Amino acid sequence: MTASGASYTISGSLTPAQIAAVRQAAAEVLPQCRDFLASLVRIDTTNPPGRNYLECAQLIGHTLASLGYAVEYVEVPAEQLPALAPAGEGLPRTNVIGRLRGTEGRKTLHANGHFDVVPIGTVEDWRYPPFGAEVHGGRMYGRGTSDMKGGIAAQIFAVEAIKRAGLKLKGNIEQSGVVDEETTGVRNAGMGFLVDNGYIKADEIDAIVITEPLNTTNVCCGHRGTIWGTVTFRGRLSHGSMPGLGVNALHHACAFVQLATSTLCPRLADRRDERVIPPEARMASLAFTQLRAGDNINTVPSVAAVSFDRRLVPGETLADARREIADVLAALKATPGFEDLRYEYAENYATEATWVDPEQPIAAVFRDAIQVVTGQEAGIVSSPGSDDQRFPVHSLSPPLNATIVYGPGYISEAHVANESIDIAGELQVGLEVMALAFAAFLGVDAA
Structure with a gap:
C-alpha cells in the first residue's frame, strides 16, 4: 500500500496488464539505457573546472530529439560566469531541456539531473579507467555512473519504457540535464x-523529480541545511622572539575553535533528524575544516582565517545558526585577554534545510512504485548534503514543494574511487520505478 490518504497509487492508476507491460518494457530498453549511460560516462565532465559540458549537453539533446522531444540549449552568458561559475576557468556552461507533450497536456512532470562530476582523485586508486564505462561482474565502473549520469539515463529511458509498453502519457514530461551541481x-x-x-516556473510544472542517487528503495524528501563560512581574525605582527609586542591572530583563531567546540558543538549533537541517511549524519554539526595563518616561522601572524562547515537539520534556520556562531565570538571577546579581538565573518555558501511533504502525490506514487518493483516498503529519507532540490523549493515563487529526489544507485558510491552502478539491481530497478511512477502520475492512454 502507498501512504495513507494518498490519491495516487500505481494500482489505482494503471491496470495489472499495464503494470506488467511497463515492467517488461523497462527490461527491454535496459540495454539502450546502459549504452547511453556508457556514452555519458565516457565524456569527462569533471567539475571543477567543468570540462566538455557542451559535448555532454549535445549528447543528451540529440538523444532526446531522436525520441521526439523539443530540445532547447540554455547557455549561461559569458559575463555571468565569474559570479555563477567562479571555479570554471571561463569554460562555457550549457544546460539542456527536452519537452515532450502528452495527449492531454494538463499536467507537467519535470525530471532533472546534473551531468558534471567530481574529480577522480588519484588515477592509481581506480581498478578500471575512470571514464571507461567498463562493465565487470554486472556493474558499470566510472565517474558519474552513480552520481548522477545513471539518473539521467534512467529518467530518459523510463519514458521510452512507457512508450514500448504501448502506452501514451496524458501529461507532459520534461527532461533537463544541468551543470555545476557539484560546485x-x-x-x-x-x-x-x-x-x-524562468526556464522552470512554479505555475507551469506540477512536480519535479531530481534523479540523484540516495538509495534505490528510498524516496528523498529533503536535505540538511549548510553554511560554509570563514572567520578571519586580525592581530598585529611582531618578531617571534618578542610575541608580547604583537597580537597573535592565530591564538585568537584557535581560541575561537576551542570555545565553539566545547560550548556549541555539544548542543548541536542533541539536535537530530532520524530521517537523514546515513545515521552518522543525523545530528546538526559544526566542523572546522581549514586554518590558514602566518608567512614564516619567526613572525607572530597578524591574520588567521578558520573555515567551518555547519550542517543544519530541519527546524533550524540559517538565521539561528549565524546567531549561535556570533554568540561564540561575542563570548570570546568578553573573555579576559581577548578584549582586542577583531574579526570578519564571511560565507561562500548557505542554504536552508529542506523538507517536503512525503504524503503529497509525487512522493506517494514513487513510494508505491518502489514497493511494486522491489517488494519493499519505501523509506522516506533526507539527504546528508544539499542538492538541486533547494532551488525549486527555496527560490521559486511560489515555492514548488512538489520536488523530491529519487534515482538509481547508492550515495555510498558518490565521489569515491571505483564509482560504479549495478546494472540489474540498481539501474534497472530505478528505471522500472520511474517508468511506473511517471505513468501513474501523468496518466496514460493506450497507443
Whole structure:
C-alpha cells in the first residue's frame, strides 16, 4: 500500500496488464539505457573546472530529439560566469531541456539531473579507467555512473519504457540535464540559472523529480541545511622572539575553535533528524575544516582565517545558526585577554534545510512504485548534503514543494574511487520505478 490518504497509487492508476507491460518494457530498453549511460560516462565532465559540458549537453539533446522531444540549449552568458561559475576557468556552461507533450497536456512532470562530476582523485586508486564505462561482474565502473549520469539515463529511458509498453502519457514530461551541481554555490549556472531565468516556473510544472542517487528503495524528501563560512581574525605582527609586542591572530583563531567546540558543538549533537541517511549524519554539526595563518616561522601572524562547515537539520534556520556562531565570538571577546579581538565573518555558501511533504502525490506514487518493483516498503529519507532540490523549493515563487529526489544507485558510491552502478539491481530497478511512477502520475492512454 502507498501512504495513507494518498490519491495516487500505481494500482489505482494503471491496470495489472499495464503494470506488467511497463515492467517488461523497462527490461527491454535496459540495454539502450546502459549504452547511453556508457556514452555519458565516457565524456569527462569533471567539475571543477567543468570540462566538455557542451559535448555532454549535445549528447543528451540529440538523444532526446531522436525520441521526439523539443530540445532547447540554455547557455549561461559569458559575463555571468565569474559570479555563477567562479571555479570554471571561463569554460562555457550549457544546460539542456527536452519537452515532450502528452495527449492531454494538463499536467507537467519535470525530471532533472546534473551531468558534471567530481574529480577522480588519484588515477592509481581506480581498478578500471575512470571514464571507461567498463562493465565487470554486472556493474558499470566510472565517474558519474552513480552520481548522477545513471539518473539521467534512467529518467530518459523510463519514458521510452512507457512508450514500448504501448502506452501514451496524458501529461507532459520534461527532461533537463544541468551543470555545476557539484560546485554548489548560493546560485549556480545549472538548476539555479534555470530557476532564476524562468526556464522552470512554479505555475507551469506540477512536480519535479531530481534523479540523484540516495538509495534505490528510498524516496528523498529533503536535505540538511549548510553554511560554509570563514572567520578571519586580525592581530598585529611582531618578531617571534618578542610575541608580547604583537597580537597573535592565530591564538585568537584557535581560541575561537576551542570555545565553539566545547560550548556549541555539544548542543548541536542533541539536535537530530532520524530521517537523514546515513545515521552518522543525523545530528546538526559544526566542523572546522581549514586554518590558514602566518608567512614564516619567526613572525607572530597578524591574520588567521578558520573555515567551518555547519550542517543544519530541519527546524533550524540559517538565521539561528549565524546567531549561535556570533554568540561564540561575542563570548570570546568578553573573555579576559581577548578584549582586542577583531574579526570578519564571511560565507561562500548557505542554504536552508529542506523538507517536503512525503504524503503529497509525487512522493506517494514513487513510494508505491518502489514497493511494486522491489517488494519493499519505501523509506522516506533526507539527504546528508544539499542538492538541486533547494532551488525549486527555496527560490521559486511560489515555492514548488512538489520536488523530491529519487534515482538509481547508492550515495555510498558518490565521489569515491571505483564509482560504479549495478546494472540489474540498481539501474534497472530505478528505471522500472520511474517508468511506473511517471505513468501513474501523468496518466496514460493506450497507443
